[in-house]
Amino acid sequence: MTLLRPLIADVDAELREVPLVADDGVALGLTRFRRGPSDRSVLLVHGLTTSTDMFVMPEHDNLVESLLDAGWGDVWSVDWRGSFRLPYNTDARGFNVDDVALYDLPAALAAVRRHNGGRPVAVIAHCVGALALSMTIAAKLAGPLAGVVANSTFLTPNLSEQSRLKLSLLPAVLDRILPEGYIPMDLAQVGLLSRRGALFALAAAGSSCKDPTCQMISFAWGSTLGVGADAGGSALYEHRNLHPATHARLRELFGPAPLSFYPHLRKMASERAVVRCDVADARYDRLPRSALDTLDDWDTPLLFVNGVLNRVWTGSLALCHGYLADRHPDIDVTLIEIPGYGHQDIFIGRAAALDVFPRMISWLDERAPGRP
Numbered sequence: 296m297t298l299l300r301p302l303i304a305d306v307d308a309e310l311r312e313v314p315l316v317a318d319d320g321v322a323l324g325l326t327r328f329r330r331g332p333s334d335r336s337v338l339l340v341h342g343l344t345t346s347t348d349m350f351v352m353p354e355h356d357n358l359v360e361s362l363l364d365a366g367w368g369d370v371w372s373v374d375w376r377g378s379f380r381l382p383y384n385t386d387a388r389g390f391n392v393d394d395v396a397l398y399d400l401p402a403a404l405a406a407v408r409r410h411n412g413g414r415p416v417a418v419i420a421h422c423v424g425a426l427a428l429s430m431t432i433a434a435k436l437a438g439p440l441a442g443v444v445a446n447s448t449f450l451t452p453n454l455s456e457q458s459r460l461k462l463s464l465l466p467a468v469l470d471r472i473l474p475e476g477y478i479p480m481d482l483a484q485v486g487l488l489s490r491r492g493a494l495f496a497l498a499a500a501g502s503s504c505k506d507p508t509c510q511m512i513s514f515a516w517g518s519t520l521g522v523g524a525d526a527g528g529s530a531l532y533e534h535r536n537l538h539p540a541t542h543a544r545l546r547e548l549f550g551p552a553p554l555s556f557y558p559h560l561r562k563m564a565s566e567r568a569v570v571r572c573d574v575a576d577a578r579y580d581r582l583p584r585s586a587l588d589t590l591d592d593w594d595t596p597l598l599f600v601n602g603v604l605n606r607v608w609t610g611s612l613a614l615c616h617g618y619l620a621d622r623h624p625d626i627d628v629t630l631i632e633i634p635g636y637g638h639q640d641i642f643i644g645r646a647a648a649l650d651v652f653p654r655m656i657s658w659l660d661e662r663a664p665g666r667p
């Protein structure tokens with residue numbers, strides 16, 4: 296078993312880990328949650344350095360429980376190679392989003408269909424998982440999908456100015472002081488007096504939160520400047536939206552950030568499009584140069600969910616919604632903005648089961664398999 300640890304979960308369902316190997320031979324994780332027979336299958340796709348844990352949190356009602364309660368009785372979650380439950384973010388292989396789009400997500404979707412009789416699958420995807428999924432669909436590698444719910448970004452990534460600056464500067468600086476190739480998230484594992492511990496002191500500058508992992512998450516991924524009651528707090532979520540138990544165990548939810556992804560994300564942000572990392576690398580020739588190149592025959596319904604206080608992919612989904620409405624009006628796309636929420640609390644917020652999940656599920660219900 297490649298998975299490093301079991302899920303920290305509270306879900307009233309039969310839970311089974313299904314073996315999954317990507318097409319390039321990398322072992323992944325795939326978990327199935329069932330409450331008896333169901334013709335409604337949905338696959339959950341986490342973000343970079345998080346894991347299936349973000350969908351099954353025991354301290355509050357979670358997404359998997361909400362889906363099962365609503366009649367989506369066949370819920371799957373893939374731990375793709377950027378998962379905190381897998382070892383690849385801290386080894387030296389150097390993956391990027393193209394690997395996820397070409398190898399991981401097609402394998403996961405094919406596995407779900409092998410078990411559900413080949414029916415279309417709905418997908419709920421977050422952040423880098425959503426970017427990769429957009430490329431998988433654009434490359435015609437996803438197979439039939441009932442619909443896609445994307446949080447924070449999709450097809451047209453757009454970063455805040457501070458995040459863009461970080462993506463430009465961080466790898467060059469950190470390559471010298473972090474030859475391991477990743478940003479640690481758990482101070483207890485590196486020690487305050489170590490070379491990597493000094494990075495935590497840097498991350499603490501300007502933060503109004505005292506938690507080292509919380510500080511480092513913002514340092515690695517986003518902007519703490521600016522808006523809302525949480526200015527100076529966290530780039531990824533509104534503190535007031537997190538259950539205290541969630542904030543106390545952030546080190547279980549956010550793993551080390553691999554620097555190998557940064558150049559590709561920087562390229563996408565500068566082009567404001569999901570593009571291949573290296574078009575000269577023939578291994579990825581099944582992917583288009585840009586996911587925007589193949590939209591003429593796109594037939595997957597899309598729901599974009601964006602926290603109004605999103606400080607990572609700022610305005611990314613509004614940009615994408617406008618682009619599709621203007622250039623491809625035949626595509627079924629809906630944008631909903633969730634007030635009071637940021638980037639990650641859309642899923643890990645303690646009241647997300649009240650404020651967010653019902654809106655995702657009602658949209659999925661309208662596109663459910665078997666619906667007249």
Ligand SMILES: [Zn+2]
Binds near residue numbers: 528
């Ligand atoms: Zn905090």
